[in-house]
Amino acid sequence: MSIFVDEKNKVVVQGATGHQGVFHIGEMKNFGTKVVAGVTPGKGGQDVKGVPIFNNVFDAVDETGANTSLILVPARFAKDAVFEALDAGIKTIVTITENIPFHDAMEFVHYSKYKGAVLIGPNCPGIASPGKTKIGILPGTIFKEGNVGVASRSGTLTYEIVNSLKEKGIGQSTCVGLGGDPIIGTTFIDALDAFEKDKDTKAVVLVGEIGGTAEEDAADHIIEHIRKPVFAFIAGRTAPPGKRMGHAGAIIARGKGTAESKIKAFEKANVEIAKFPTDIADLVESSI
């Protein structure tokens, strides 16, 4: 099994005819992803690598039965694209686009909840369930089918860690890039709950970063609800204090948000922390 996505996801790519769209439609198809449609307003009727292009998501859903959207449109069109996908009945949305104004993200995150859809991102590399599907821009060569779940706030760092798992012969059930923005649709807690329920996931790897309290929140959740072993890496131990939103930000955080605070929270939850990103694979190997 896997979480959030598998071979049943039929993908429409919004922003399909740009440089990124064309390249990643090819990469996803090579991986085995069912890419059934593309959408670029005004370019309906064309095709990209054998995938039909539509003018809007409604037509794409009607004609192809797409149930999942990959958003690759530029930041200023992203809110409109997500809203359109949700109104067209799409239930899984992966938003790769970076630099989306966070007020826009706040709106579409809440609208996706209202619509009962899973929204991954924004500013994320996507999600892959090896052997089944890959929705996003993650490099297809780093994965191997298996039993470790990976959830990450980072991009390249995740590739590095997943690749080191593969080099040790450790495969993955699902690897999900949650995104590096302050506002994201799917959190560590959502991913942990899904991995806990997934029969084929035996252990979970979390890749965190400084800033915000997502790791501290996840640690509290692990203590209460997660029985599977969890491993973590936190990037930014030595980074200068991150973006601080005046005093108001510090009030919400109340001392949380630093690497020390995150490491401490994870230790309390019995989560093993790796010193180097590539050490994660050794920790996982010795436990399973």
Added chain:
Amino acid sequence: MKLFEYRGKELFQKYDIAVPKGKLVNNEKDLSGLMFPFILKAQIPIGGRGKAGGIKSAENLKDAKEKISQIMGMDIKGFTVRKVLAEEKVDIKKELYLSITLDRTKRMPLIMISGAGGMDIESVPDEKIFKEWVNPLIGIQSFNIRNVISRLKPEKEEGKEIAKVISKIYKMFREYDCELVEINPLIIQSGGSVMALDSKVVINDDAMYRHPDIVPEHVELTPLEKDAKEKGIAFIQLDGNIGVIANGAGLTMATLDALTNYSGKGGVFLDLGGTDDPEKVKQAFELMKKAKPKVIFLNLFGGITKCDTVAKGVKAVISKEGIDCPVITRIKGMNEDIAKDILKDAGLITATTLQDAAQKSSDMARGA
């Protein structure tokens, strides 16, 4: 982007929120039209200026002249004061704290108000700060404002005035894509009127394109950082001597972290991002050279960014201009073998693991 206090107050006035009468002053001549006594305030994008002597009151023209020249050019936490705001003194009955910011966990705007205004809000206990979250899909509603004000328990007329300010700053928070609008203190005067004595406004950088009326002030950047920003390269100068180039913010941070295990210290954070353009790599490497680190540590994981693309960009700079510091490289992922050959050919040191590379870089930076 953080706005200077006076710019934040210009926005407040646009939203009909009262502020003290004031203006920017360069010398005593600029003070005409203001009534004594008044307050002179250093304009810098960071808190703590009061304690540093950046806020002074002036009783007369001679006094003002002296104090303006004291504040102007002052160095406060690394920022040079180039602008001074003069404001008429106002009568204060009560000082409140009011802000709207983003709650990342709930993913909603958060209104906070407290009767303990004027002081450092971080030292105010949680139970004295009243909070109300707003659903971004429906926007602020009357019940939100009633909820938060009822806990503050102001006098009836004061409550009405505070309510007006809350709905005005929420409107500003949304329309100007703010990350933070903070008024500390928001004062209540003996006549019952409400006024913002300070402003702290941060506008979301990603939304700046929607606000052409806000002129960016990159006051927090070094010249090289400014240059990098214009080129679209994530480049931050730190206080160590090892220049780190990696792809992706997480990997770049993890690389800096790795150095500390060998007592090395990063001097530059340079995130190449997801580029497959050798020209951009070239620009990035040139910037790194200008920062004059003792050692350059290039750590790459090639996925969509192919290792050989980056290697070619680096080689192009070195073969054209040469390089006067050692470059340690650690390359992994897509096309790593081709990249390693290119880099070896350019005379660079290739390491096999992150640990090995971090150790070599740290040792060389110490001159070991």
